Structure formats: structure tokens, C-alpha cells
Amino acid sequence: MNVAIILAGGSGRRTNQDIPKQFINVYDKPIIIYTLEAFQEHPEIDAIEVVCLDGWQAILKSYAKQFNITKLKWVVTGGETGQESIRNGVFNLRNELSPDDVVIIHDGIRPLVDEEVLSDVIVKCSIYGNAVSSLPYNEQIFKIYDDKSTKEYIRRETLRRVQTPQAYKYGKLLWAYEEAFAKNIGIHGSSYTNTMMVDLGETLYFAAGSDRNIKITTASDIELFKALLSLKQSHWLK
Numbered sequence: 001m002n003v004a005i006i007l008a009g010g011s012g013r014r015t016n017q018d019i020p021k022q023f024i025n026v027y028d029k030p031i032i033i034y035t036l037e038a039f040q041e042h043p044e045i046d047a048i049e050v051v052c053l054d055g056w057q058a059i060l061k062s063y064a065k066q067f068n069i070t071k072l073k074w075v076v077t078g079g080e081t082g083q084e085s086i087r088n089g090v091f092n093l094r095n096e097l098s099p100d101d102v103v104i105i106h107d108g109i110r111p112l113v114d115e116e117v118l119s120d121v122i123v124k125c126s127i128y129g130n131a132v133s134s135l136p137y138n139e140q141i142f143k144i145y146d147d148k149s150t151k152e153y154i155r156r157e158t159l160r161r162v163q164t165p166q167a168y169k170y171g172k173l174l175w176a177y178e179e180a181f182a183k184n185i186g187i188h189g190s191s192y193t194n195t196m197m198v199d200l201g202e203t204l205y206f207a208a209g210s211d212r213n214i215k216i217t218t219a220s221d222i223e224l225f226k227a228l229l230s231l232k233q234s235h236w237l238k
Contacts, residue, residue, distance in 0.1 A: 001046050001047070001097065001098070001101040001102070002044050002045055002046050002101070002102045002104065002122055003045075003046060003047045003048070003049065003093065003096075003097060003101060003102070003103050003104070003170075004039045004045055004047070004048045004049065004103075004104045004105075004106060004165075005049050005050075005051060005086065005089040005090070005093075005103060005104070005105045005106070006032075006035060006036065006039070006048060006049070006050045006051070006106055006107075006108045007051050007078075007082070007085055007086065007089070007105070007106070007107050007108050008020075008022045008032050008050050008051060008052050008053060008056075008060065008078075008108035008109075009051050009052060009053050009077075009078020009079065009082070009085040010022065010053065010078075010082075010109070020053055020056065021109055021216055021217075021222075022035075022053075022108045022109050023056065023059065023060075023063075024222065026222065026225060026226055026229070027226070027229065029067070030063055031108075031109060031111050031216060031222075031225070032050075032060065032063070032108045032109075032111075033063055033064075033067045033069070034111035034112070035106070035107075035108050035109070035110065035111045035113070036048065036050070036064065036067070036069045036072065036108075037067065037069070038111070038112075038113045038114075038115070038118065039071065039104075039106070039118070040068075040069050040070070040071050041115075042115055042118050042119070044118070044119065044122055045071060045104070045118070046071070047071055047073040047074075048069070048071045048072045048073060048074075049072075049073060049074040049075070049076060049089055049092065049093065050072065050074070050075050050076070050108070051076045051077070051078045051085045051086070051088055051089040052075050052076065052077060052078060053078055054077050054078065057075050057077065060075060061075060074092060074093075074096075076088050076089050076092045081187070081188075082191075082192065083180075083186075083187040083188075083191055083192070083193075083196065084187075086105060086177070086192075086193055087177045087181060087187075089105075090103070090173055090174055090177045091174075091177065093170065093174075094174065097170040098170065098171075099169065099170055099171025099172075099174075100169055100170070100171065101169070101170045102122055102125050102126065102167050102168070102169060102170070103167065103168055103169075103170050103173055104118070104121060104122065104125075104165045104166070104167045105164055105165065105166050105167070105168070105193055106164040106165040106166075107164045107215055109215055109216040109217070110163070110164055110213055110214065110215050110216070111216070111225065112210075112212045112213055112214060112225070112228060112229075113164075113165060113210070113213050114210050114212065114213065116208065116210075117133055117165065117207070117208050117209060117210050117213060118165060120133075120207045120208040121133055121165045121166065121167045121207040121208075122167055123207075124167070124205055124206075124207040125167035125168065125169065125207075127205075128205040129168070129169050129172060129205075130166070130167060130168045130169065130172070130197065130202070130204055130205055131166065131167045131204075131205050131206070131207040132162045132163075132166045132167075132194050132204050132205070132206060132207060133162065133163040133164060133165055133166065133207050133208065133209040133210075133213070134160040134161065134162045134163065134206045134207065134208075134209050135160065135161050135163070135209040135210075135211065136156075136159075136160065136161075137156045137159040137160065137161050138156070139156065140153060140156060141153060141154040141156060141159065142154075160206060161209075162194055162209070163209050163210075163213050163215070166193055166194055167207075168193070168197075172202075173193075176193075176196060176197055176200055176202070177196075179200060180196050180199075180200060185199050185200060186198075186199030186200060212228060214228070
């Protein structure tokens with residue numbers, strides 16, 4: 001069984017809008033629905049759980065009904081932090097999943113996840129036990145020496161930038177969140193499931209990513225999302 005946990009628990013302060021960014025309408029459809037449609041339409045996704053900002057659960061369910069998101073099975077209230085939200089989603093599935101079921105974790109504000117990316121993360125997880133969407137790093141990276149200069153760079157060939165979706169076998173994922181919160185490991189600041197897993201000593205495996213799979217964080221990202229929605233690939237591009 002392949003189950004998606006979609007994170008929609010953020011308040012979206014950085015977009016400076018009156019409502020959370022995942023519920024902002026773009027071309028008469030909330031951003032979260034674009035995300036859910038990608039999972040709804042993927043043949044290997046069996047069920048969806050959304051971790052939702054408190055107070056917006058009924059609105060989310062209403063939108064899911066309106067846009068025919070029939071795979072939505074659970075709506076869970078988010079936590080104070082991103083890691084608490086993911087933990088809530090993972091713990092809610094205790095009596096629903098077996099240890100070998102695959103859980104795909106994805107940001108609700110990444111509405112352009114491709115079918116190929118989803119497929120690859122599921123395949124790699126079935127082989128290795130986990131998988132994180134990733135891309136090569138194409139810019140040069142320099143370390144800060146002081147506030148105005150640098151003396152050292154990091155070879156970009158040694159770097160990968162990671163995204164969601166990320167996939168994990170449920171048994172290991174449940175263990176990891178129980179362990180992390182019991183021992184206060186990898187759950188603070190910008191920590192996510194992938195960084196927490198590394199902090200717990202786990203090896204992660206790369207899956208395919210996509211430059212289109214943008215994360216909507218600011219108002220400018222919404223404009224980029226609108227542009228990407230209207231963009232058609234040139235016929236000669238492979």
C-alpha cells in the first residue's frame with residue numbers, strides 16, 4: 001500500500017496574504033488542490049492523508065469534495081512545527097498501515113510534482129527502504145569567511161539539493177519519529193524527515209527530482225507557479 005502524507009499545516013506568513021498560502025486560489029483553484037490532484041491521478045497512490053492547519057479542516061474537506069479528491073482518507077491537525085505536523089500524520093496511521101507499506105511525504109505547497117518523480121520515489125523506496133527526491137546542484141557554493149569575503153568553496157559535484165516527495169517504509173518511519181521525539185533528536189528549527197533520519201544514523205537514497213517542483217514560499221513564487229502552469233514545452237525539447 002502506498003499512502004501520501006500531504007503537509008498543509010503552515011500559516012504562510014511569508015506570502016503576506018490574508019489566508020494560508022496553501023488555500024490561495026490560482027485560476028479558481030486552491031494551491032493545495034493542485035497538489036492533491038497529482039496524487040489523486042497517480043495510479044500507484046492508494047490513499048491520501050492531509051495534515052492541516054487547525055481551523056481549516058472543514059474547508060479542506062469541502063474543497064476535496066468539490067474537486068473530487070476521492071483518495072483523501074484522513075485529515076489530521078498540524079502541530080506547532082513542521083516536524084510536529086509530520087509526526088502527527090505518521091502517528092495517526094499506526095492502526096492503518098503495515099511496516100512494509102510506503103509513505104510518501106510531500107509539501108502541500110509544491111503543487112507541480114510530476115508523475116515521473118512520484119513514480120521514481122516509490123520505486124526507489126521499495127528497493128532501498130527510503131528515497132528522497134533530489135537534483136544536482138548547478139551553482140557554485142562558497143563558505144563564508146567573514147561578513148564580506150570567502151576563502152573556500154565546496155565542489156558542487158559533492159552536493160545534491162533535495163525536495164519532497166520523500167518516501168519511507170512505514171515501520172522505519174514510525175520508529176524514527178518515536179525515537180526522535182523521545183530523545184529530542186532532529187526535530188528543531190528547519191529539520192525535516194530527511195535530516196532527522198540522518199541525525200538518527202540512517203542512510204538515505206536519492207530519487208529523481210524536478211526543477212518544476214517549486215515550493216511556494218513567497219508571493220513571487222505564486223507568480224512563478226502561474227507562469228509554469230501556462231507554459232507549454234517546445235515540441236523539439238526532449
